Amino acid sequence: MVAEAAVWVDVEAAVRAWARDNVASVNRRVFFGANNRVAFPQIVLTRIGGPDDACLIQFDCWGATKEDSATVAADLATEADALARYTEDGTVLHGAAVEAIRWSPDPESDQPRHIVDVTFTATATASAGS
Amino acid sequence: VQLRFHRARVAEVLNGVKVQAELERHAAAVVSRAQGKRGTSRLTFRTTSGKSRRGAFAQARMSGPGALAVEFGTRNNPPYAPLRSSLPR
Numbered sequence: 001m002v003a004e005a006a007v008w009v010d011v012e013a014a015v016r017a018w019a020r021d022n023v024a025s026v027n028r029r030v031f032f033g034a035n036n037r038v039a040f041p042q043i044v045l046t047r048i049g050g051p052d053d054a055c056l057i058q059f060d061c062w063g064a065t066k067e068d069s070a071t072v073a074a075d076l077a078t079e080a081d082a083l084a085r086y087t088e089d090g091t092v093l094h095g096a097a098v099e100a101i102r103w104s105p106d107p108e109s110d111q112p113r114h115i116v117d118v119t120f121t122a123t124a125t126a127s128a129g130s
Numbered sequence: 131v132q133l134r135f136h137r138a139r140v141a142e143v144l145n146g147v148k149v150q151a152e153l154e155r156h157a158a159a160v161v162s163r164a165q166g167k168r169g170t171s172r173l174t175f176r177t178t179s180g181k182s183r184r185g186a187f188a189q190a191r192m193s194g195p196g197a198l199a200v201e202f203g204t205r206n207n208p209p210y211a212p213l214r215s216s217l218p219r
Contacts (some may be wrong), residue, residue, distance in 0.1 A: 048209065048211045048215050049214065049216075051219060056200070056214060056217075058203075058211070058214075077198075106200065106204050108199075
């Protein structure tokens with residue numbers, strides 16, 4: 001028996017698309033890096049580690065106020081908990097587990113931030129793997 | 131529900147020597163994998179363990195200048211996350 005090679009995918013890109021579609025409180029302002037040209041609140045996401053099927057993503061929920069960032073963090077965590085199946089450009093997000101939500105304002109500027117850690121389970125779509 | 135009836139026994143098991151040793155082994159494994167930014171970091175990694183009111187625990191800890199900013203990032207720098215990226219999956 002020969003094991004098939006796994007098809008790895010761009011989990012961050014799929015998660016960004018999912019967050020833009022589902023976290024209404026940021027009005028699609030979800031980025032890979034801090035964006036100072038658009039309004040708050042906004043989300044910045046980073047892949048921390050893990051394989052595609054247990055991929056830890058850090059979401060920085062930046063707000064104009066603490067209440068602002070807390071609202072976004074709660075919305076994001078609720079939507080992640082409800083994620084059942086989301087398909088984006090050859091990637092399937094099968095589910096997500098919210099690991100933690102922590103209050104962590106920017107140490108340099110004191111900009112309000114809540115950090116949400118979420119582990120996603122992602123695979124390639126069947127057609128992408130064939 | 132059954133666990134409620136055996137709360138004392140469950141607490142005894144969770145605080146047992148084997149559990150403590152296993153937790154310490156996991157924390158040590160995380161620390162062994164964790165690395166600061168090469169050449170620039172003065173971060174140190176170590177483990178602590180003991181028993182809290184909630185039971186036995188072991189932690190992988192990072193300390194040093196800007197440790198939180200390194201782990202979680204800032205508005206201008208993405209998270210480097212040496213501890214979380216070292217967690218077993």
